[in-house]
Amino acid sequence: MTRANISQSISVVHPLTLSHGKNAEVWDTSGKRYIDFMGGIGVLNLGHCNPAVVQAIQAQAEKLTHYAFNAVPHDPYLRFMDRLEAFVPVSYPLSGMLTNSGAEAAENALKIVRAVTGRTAVIAFDGGFHGRTLATLNLNGKVAPYKQKVGVLPGAVYHVPYPSKDTGVTTEQGLKAIERLFSVEIDIDEVACFIIEPVQGEGGFLALEPEFAVALRKLCDAHGILLIADEIQSGFGRTGQRFAFTRLGIEPDLILLGKSIAGGIPLGAVVGRKTLLDTLPKGGLGGTYSGNPIGCAAGLASLEQMSDDNLALWGQRQEQAIVNRYRRWQEARVSPYLGRLTGTGCMRGIELMTPQGTPGSAQLAQLLGLARDAGLLLMPSGKSRHIIRLLPPLTTEPEILEEGLDIFERCLAALD
Structure with a gap:
């Protein structure tokens, strides 16, 4: 599909134009029906035009369409965060901030781990995907097409193999790769965090080996390194559970959220240990549209269905x-x-x-x-x-x- 007023750097999977959708079905502008096994790339776990989400959007649009929470707090943000706190299955006191997207959640997580640890190095995994912004590009475990022609990327980021039955990489091999990294490439005391997807999305739906996750958690605890779980695609029921990290037997320090968090309305979040989220100075976190009232209302309606x-x-x-x-x-x-x-x-x-x-x-x-x-x-x-x-x-x-x-x-x- 070619349109002169749309950047040709945007890659389109299917050259058609959608008109409307209902649950798992969509129709193009010619009236042709399709069964949707893409779900807006994992955004529509509750389907197109979910009735409860639509109703919540309509009701909120009649009350308050926007306010920047960091200027004046609003009720939808407060209610959604209360519900999200109860929904995330961790044992520690949880805090967080809402963002516009998963990539923005990842960016803010990087700010938080730098503030907490005083370190800058990050270890990510081969095949991983964490966003398209400049900092998240460097986290991605794949060059083409994301890192091509953009030059030097910010931050010290290192990549190691992703242990999974789906990749053929064992827990032992993954740990040896990390050991080699600390021996040859980077001092362990300079590493701020590991960032990992419990199930890789862009990588091909590859499930992390639980044994490795437990060993990684112990390694992080022993060396003051934070562990970030990217649940942007695997979260909110995609595996049949609230979040995929629970099958690994660990608790991450920070969790990145997005995609199906709000039934198709742009919304994301970074949540985690309250002590970490409170580290940056006042004004260190925030954003004009982060936690928009309509997005929060849609998110609340989504979570209420995800028992x-x-x-x-x-x-x-x-x-x-x-x-x-x-x-x-x-x-x-x-x-x-x-x-x-x-x-x-x-x-x-x-x-x-x-x-x-x-x-x-x-x-x-x-x-x-x-x-x-x-x-x-x-x-x-x-x-x-x-x-x-x-x-x-x-x-x-x-x-x-x-x-x-x-x-x-x-x-x-x-x-x-």
Whole structure:
């Protein structure tokens, strides 16, 4: 899709123009219907135009559309933070600030860890993704296209392998890579934090090894290093739980939030130990639009639907449908390009590989087009753009989910 007044540096996955949507279905401007397995890239866990979210937006728009919280506090911000504090499953006193996006949450987290530790070095992981702003670019464990042509990036950032059954990197290998880093590249006493996704999103829905997470937590505690969990994509029920870090048996010091936090309205947050969030001087945190009243109202309506029972029901139903269908495809040998099923819970990716054992990047590109023509929108991921990440709304009707998987199967079988 080419428009002279839109930057050509924006990459578009599907060259069509959407008109409207309802739960897991969207329609383009020509009236064609699609089943949405992209969810606005993980933003719509509760579906398009969720009725409770829409109602909350409409009601708030009649009361107060905007106020900068750092100028004058407003009630939606206060109520949402109370609800968010109760929703984040940690044992310590929690505090936080609202932002406009996940990337902005990451930027503010970097400010906080510098203030707390007096250190600047950050360790991130291969395949990770934390945003598109200048500082977060350096955190990303992938060069193309994010770091190309932007020159020297801010901050000292080092990358190590991501231990996961999905990557083949073991806990022992991950810890040895960190040991080597401290021996060869950077003094451990200069490291402010580790930042890690409990399940990588852009990386291809790769689930962190719990054993490694526990060892990393111990390492951080022993050396005064903070641990940041990026739950921007994996949070708010994407795995079938509130947050993915709970399956790891650890508590992070700071947690980055965004995407499905507010049903499609721009909102993010950095939350964590109150002692950390209170370190910067007055005025050190804030922002004009951070915690906009309409975003807070949408966030509150979203959280009220995300009970543990609802998330478990939605997650189990979706996980069972995806896993069962994948196993059937394997047994029937639907396609020679069908690779592994990645991820955990209902946060799943489907890998395409060639018979020669190389990433099926060309086949994935073909699959995107075939599925789109058949009425299914899919999202690519992975270092080689060879993993389909499945992001249907958690609230997708079972018959719609099955219809989407039927289309996926037919397109997978048609790959050449």
